[in-house]
Amino acid sequence: MTQHPMPDGRRPANQGPRAAARNRAALVAAARAIYAEHGLDAPLSAIARRAGVGQGVLYRHFPDRAAVATAVLEENVRQIEQAAAAPDADLASVLGVLTWHLTESAAFIGFLHADGEYRRSGALARGLALAERVKGALRGHLPAGHRLATADDLMLAVSMVSGAASGLTRAERERRVLAAWRLLGVEVGPLRPFDG
Structure with a gap:
């Protein structure tokens, strides 16, 4: 400072x-x-x-714009992993943290598909690695026989929900992502950051 x-x-x-x-x-x-x-x-x-x-x-x-964006994504993923590691964690609570980040960080929805500076910076490879970490955090809480437990259905659902996180205001983004989870028949806990 x-x-x-x-x-x-x-x-x-x-x-x-x-x-x-x-x-x-x-x-x-x-x-x-x-x-x-x-x-x-x-x-x-x-x-x-x-x-x-x-x-x-x-x-x-x-050093550049891509590094700032990657740091925010890294912090998002770190919080999702911490939420998944909490003793009382279940799929709904971890999805609540993930969904909070989707609504708060809506600008990052297109991050993996960005051209220019982000792609040249290696952001795509880092983004894919972060997505694998999210997948690991969520998979550990999928109950046997859950509707998203087959193949890559879980991450496909996350992608679909993140695609719904468009809207001019945070309230609109939240409304849309909760509606998307509801349409997929998935329970989501309270939307919140993980505060340890």
């Missing part, structure tokens, strides 16, 4: 790695919010402003 002089003119002590970790977390949260509002083409300066840091701090953590 930008350090401003204290009243006596001294600069505050450099907080080193603690500040770096805080800044990175603030940038990822800001990117999620900015991308949800304005899409993947939103200016990186808007992300830095929302996070309360300078653009130099943003570029120290993320």
Whole structure:
């Protein structure tokens, strides 16, 4: 974060790695919010402003736009994996976290299909690896005989639901994804981020 002089003119002590970790977390949260509002083409300066840091701090953590987008996706997947590993986790609760991320990070629906900078950056390969991690997190909670337990039906259903996550507002995206799950006959728990 930008350090401003204290009243006596001294600069505050450099907080080193603690500040770096805080800044990175603030940038990822800001990117999620900015991308949800304005899409993947939103200016990186808007992300830095929302996070309360300078653009130099943003570029120290993320060398380009694709790196910022990948960091948000990685955080989404990490939360889904944590939700799946929780002692009281079931398929509905994990799908609730996944679905929250689909509605909050709707700008990423086209991420795997993007051209240009995202494809050149290797984002497609990273996106596929992240999708495999999501599949693993969900598969562990599929009860025997569940309607999505055969072949790749589970990830096909996730893809179909993510395709429904279009709409101008978050409320509209949420309404659409819940309707898609309902049409597929799948129970989804409360939509929420995983907060540990």
